[in-house]
Amino acid sequence: MNPVTRTLSVGALTRVEGEGAVHVKLRDGALESVELNIYEPPRFFEAFLRGRAYTEPPDITARVCGICPVAYQVSACNAIEDACGVELERSLVQLRRLLYCGEWIHSHVLHIYLLHAPDFLGYPDAISMARDERDTVERGLALKKAANTLMEFIGGRAIHPINVRLGGFYSVPTRRELAPLAEGLRRALDEALNTVAWVSEFDFPDLEIEHELLALMQPGCYPIENGEIARSAGTPFGAAQFSDHVVESQVPYSTALHATLDGDRYLTGPLARYSLNSSALSPVARQAADDAGLGAQCRNPFRSIVVRAVEVVYAIEEALRIIDDYERPSRPFVEVPTRAGVGHGVSEAPRGLLYHRYRIEDGLIAAATIVPPTSQNQAAIEADLAQVVSENLSLDDSELTALCERVIRSHDPCISCSAHFLRLTVDRR
Amino acid sequence: MNTVVIGIGNEYRSDDGVGLIVAAAINERKLPGVCVVVGTEDPMDLLDAWSGAALALVIDAAIASPSTPGRIHRVTADDLASVRGISSHSLDVAQVFALGQTLGRAPERLVVFTVETAEVGHGVGLTPQVSAAVPDVVTAALAEIDRGN
Numbered sequence: 001m002n003p004v005t006r007t008l009s010v011g012a013l014t015r016v017e018g019e020g021a022v023h024v025k026l027r028d029g030a031l032e033s034v035e036l037n038i039y040e041p042p043r044f045f046e047a048f049l050r051g052r053a054y055t056e057p058p059d060i061t062a063r064v065c066g067i068c069p070v071a072y073q074v075s076a077c078n079a080i081e082d083a084c085g086v087e088l089e090r091s092l093v094q095l096r097r098l099l100y101c102g103e104w105i106h107s108h109v110l111h112i113y114l115l116h117a118p119d120f121l122g123y124p125d126a127i128s129m130a131r132d133e134r135d136t137v138e139r140g141l142a143l144k145k146a147a148n149t150l151m152e153f154i155g156g157r158a159i160h161p162i163n164v165r166l167g168g169f170y171s172v173p174t175r176r177e178l179a180p181l182a183e184g185l186r187r188a189l190d191e192a193l194n195t196v197a198w199v200s201e202f203d204f205p206d207l208e209i210e211h212e213l214l215a216l217m218q219p220g221c222y223p224i225e226n227g228e229i230a231r232s233a234g235t236p237f238g239a240a241q242f243s244d245h246v247v248e249s250q251v252p253y254s255t256a257l258h259a260t261l262d263g264d265r266y267l268t269g270p271l272a273r274y275s276l277n278s279s280a281l282s283p284v285a286r287q288a289a290d291d292a293g294l295g296a297q298c299r300n301p302f303r304s305i306v307v308r309a310v311e312v313v314y315a316i317e318e319a320l321r322i323i324d325d326y327e328r329p330s331r332p333f334v335e336v337p338t339r340a341g342v343g344h345g346v347s348e349a350p351r352g353l354l355y356h357r358y359r360i361e362d363g364l365i366a367a368a369t370i371v372p373p374t375s376q377n378q379a380a381i382e383a384d385l386a387q388v389v390s391e392n393l394s395l396d397d398s399e400l401t402a403l404c405e406r407v408i409r410s411h412d413p414c415i416s417c418s419a420h421f422l423r424l425t426v427d428r429r
Numbered sequence: 430m431n432t433v434v435i436g437i438g439n440e441y442r443s444d445d446g447v448g449l450i451v452a453a454a455i456n457e458r459k460l461p462g463v464c465v466v467v468g469t470e471d472p473m474d475l476l477d478a479w480s481g482a483a484l485a486l487v488i489d490a491a492i493a494s495p496s497t498p499g500r501i502h503r504v505t506a507d508d509l510a511s512v513r514g515i516s517s518h519s520l521d522v523a524q525v526f527a528l529g530q531t532l533g534r535a536p537e538r539l540v541v542f543t544v545e546t547a548e549v550g551h552g553v554g555l556t557p558q559v560s561a562a563v564p565d566v567v568t569a570a571l572a573e574i575d576r577g578n
Contacts, residue, residue, distance in 0.1 A: 066519070114520065127524060130531040138532065144473065159470045 022404060024389055031393075034385045036378050036408075049368040054080055054338050054360045055166055061356070061370065062160050065414060067110070070103040070155065071349030072356075072370075073164045074225050079356040080166055082239070083343025086336045091329040092168040094322050095154065097225045099161065100347070101319040102150035104224070105188070106158070107350035108270075108308040108315075109147060111412045112199065113140030116305050119406050120202035136198065139191050143312070146188035150319060153181055168333030175326055182323045189316045193288055196309040200292035204302040205403070207388060211265055211380045213272035216348050222280045222314055223273065223348050230276050231261065239344035242355050248371065256375040265379035268352030269411065270307040271298055282321075285314035301384055301410035308412075338363040349373055351414050374413045381411050431462035432574050433482040433536070437469060437489040444498070444546035444559045448488040451542075451566045463574060472525045476534050485536035486570050487522065490559075491543035498547035498558035501566055506539040540573050542566050 025032040045064060049057055057076040062069035074096055081088065088096075113136075114126040123129040130137040148158040153173070155161025163169050216227030217236060229245075230236045237245060248257040260266070274289075275297035281289060289310045298307055338360060345356045352373030359367040384407050392400060436452025438445045449467050456465040466478045479485035491502060509523035520528060522541065529535030544566060547556040555563070 110519070126520075127527045127531055130528055134532055137528075141473070141476065145477075148471070148474075157470060 022385065022408065024385065024400075024404060026389070026393075029393060031386055031390050034382045034389065036382050036385070046368045046370060049358075049365045052365050054084075054358070054363055054365055055336075057356070057358060057365065057368065058164055058166065059162075062164075064370070064372070066159050067107050067414060068103060068349045068351065068354075069160045070100050070151070070164070071347055071354045073161065074100060074347045075345045075349075075354045075356040075370075076358075077164070077166055077345065078226055078239070078347060079343040079345025079358050080360070081336055081343070082345060083341045083358055083360050084336050084339045085341075086167060086334060088168060088334055089329060091327055092172075092333070093225065094326070095169060095172060095329065096164075098319055098322045099151065099154040099164070100225050101315040101322070102147045102154065104315040104350050105192075105312050105319075106144055106147035106151065108312045109140055109143045109195075111350075112195065112305055112308055112312075113137060113144075115412070116308075116409055117199065117202075119409060120199075120204075120305070139194065143188055143191050143195070146184050146191075146316075149184055150181060153178075165333055166336040168329070168331075170332060172329050172332045174328050178323045178326055182320055185316050185320050185323070189284075189313065189320070192309070192313045192316050193284075196288045196292050196306065196313060199305045199309050202305070204300060205388075205406070207300050207302060207384065207407075209267065209271075209299050209301060209380070209384060209387075211267040211383065212261055213275050214261055214266050214268045214353060214376070215273040215276045216346060216353060217277060218280075220280070222277050222282075222285075222311075222318070224315075224318075225347050227346065227348070229346065229353070231266075232272075232276065234262070239346040239355065242344060242346065242371070243357070243369075246355070246371065246376070248375070256378060257371075258378050259371060259376040260379070265383055266376070267380040268373050268376050270304050270311060270350075270352075271301065272352065273348060274298055274307045274310070281310070281314055282317045284317050285310055288313045301407060304410050304412070351412055352376065372414070374411075377411055377413065381408060381413065384411075431482065432460075432464070432484040432486065433479050434463060434465045434570065435469060435475065435478050435485060435487045436465070436467040437487065441551065441553055443548045443550060443552045444544075444555050445490045445549045446553075447490045447544045447546070447555060447559050447563065447566075450555065450563055451488045451544075451570065454563065454567045455570060458571075460574065471519055472522050473519060475522065475525050476529050476532075479529070479536045479539075480534045482536040484538045484540070484573065486573055487539070487541045488566065488570065489541070489543050490546045490549065492549065493545045496545050496547065498545055498556060499562035500545040501562055501569065502543045502545075503569065504541040504543070509539070509541070542569060 021037040023035045058073040061072040061076050064072050118125055118129050151158045156163035213232040216223035217230035218227040228236045245262050246259050248259045251258050278296050292306050340361050342359045347354055355371040357369040358365055385404055388407050434452050434455050436448040438448040440446035440449050452465050452467050506526055526535055544562050547558050
């Protein structure tokens with residue numbers, strides 16, 4: 001058979017957070033390589049944190065991302081509080097978790113309704129989808145608004161909250177002030193359950209991933225603002241051991257680093273979090289997951305939209321629980337006096353585990369390391385693309401390209417966090 | 430509400446605050462049927478801000494390269510349709526307007542004024558060149574409001 005060369009380009013990979021490209025090479029009908037090419041210029045956060053006061057990383061690193069600033073603030077606080085040997089009282093930790101619930105709801109709803117659902121319903125974008133599904137899109141917007149209200153209330157504003165500081169918050173609400181928030185969240189819970197029912201009816205392409213899964217685990221609850229690092233094929237370890245297991249390396253075609261877990265690719269994010277923690281879901285979220293047909297684990301990236309919808313239900317229920325149990329902390333923050341040393345912090349950003357490490361000397365940051373979820377997931381996303389392409393070689397280029405884009409969107413990569421996404425080319429020879 | 434004036438920016442970042450200052454100047458005039466909104470962060474907030482308005486005026490700072498600080502640009506919804514999205518994290522103004530039209534939550538007329546900046550670093554207060562443009566933007570905005578009545 002003569003070699004066949006076909007090249008296909010998509011000018012813009014849309015509905016992902018950030019900019020980059022994917023290159024798929026096929027030779028004589030077989031897959032040769034897949035490269036996830038993140039070409040956003042490096043952002044140098046770790047470099048310009050050096051020499052800044054040890055109190056500054058929560059505010060500075062929040063600017064890494066407009067979708068998950070709370071994740072950056074919380075992982076940074078956890079790391080610096082660890083370095084300084086400070087533990088927060090439970091009420092302050094719960095308030096941090098409440099703010100983080102707002103971020104999960106906001107980020108997941110944005111992805112479900114505006115970025116991901118159009119793939120399943122055959123629309124090019126959410127605006128086209130809104131023509132036929134007006135009430136559905138309005139439901140998504142109402143949920144997003146509930147999340148914004150929560151974040152504004154606890155964080156001072158919805159994007160890049162200003163009320164977070166080392167040791168807690170600048171100010172904390174009274175119990176009475178929280179009451180109106182609960183009203184809005186109770187309505188949102190119904191909308192969230194309707195969201196699970198809606199997405200569970202979509203058609204999901206077959207794909208079963210075999211990567212090792214990595215996510216936090218928290219005693220007695222679904223992991224959000226802290227925890228031990230759990231994995232699907234190994235014993236859990238603490239944040240301080242993260243770099244003993246996870247190694248980052250440069251690849252020539254991407255400005256984001258690739259990470260491996262004990263030498264192999266792995267996946268963090270909703271699928272990992274759910275698969276390692278589904279038994280810790282609240283009863284309503286667990287029931288929603290059961291009704292949606294999710295088992296104890298979910299290893300199909302296309303079904304991640306259902307997992308995200310279930311996590312929205314959980315985050316709303318959890319927010320309501322925290323508000324219900326809330327006792328105003330005796331002080332808005334605990335002092336975090338500087339101490340020379342190294343601290344490690346982890347939390348579950350909407351897209352997965354976010355690790356921060358700081359070395360503090362003389363009250364200044366001497367070294368900083370940030371490992372965001374999307375760079376951890378790069379190798380897994382490439383492997384999923386390779387698997388999907390290999391299993392669907394009979395599709396024509398446009399169908400195959402569309403399927404590749406769907407794979408990528410299923411992982412909700414935040415390319416701005418990992419460095420940034422845009423062009424997709426398939427090169428068939 | 431016939432008109433909503435939406436000032437966008439950060440008053441603690443020098444010229445980035447120009448949209449807020451223009452909005453405040455229009456607010457002082459207490460014009461009947463004109464509502465002034467500031468403090469929107471996410472472009473999606475515009476949907477709520479302009480729902481039900483016949484005319485929406487959005488005023489923001491613009492970073493241009495090379496910059497002519499104080500230069501004013503007027504952009505309509507039609508112009509926006511050809512602007513390539515600049516937000517990788519949410520919908521941009523053009524997309525929010527399109528979504529608003531689909532949902533029946535867009536103003537009948539949208540005009541965006543932007544003012545080129547000299548300085549958007551830390552600090553309160555506009556640079557002289559941008560400050561000098563404020564009365565002209567206010568005049569242009571008021572002319573749009575008059576046109577609508």
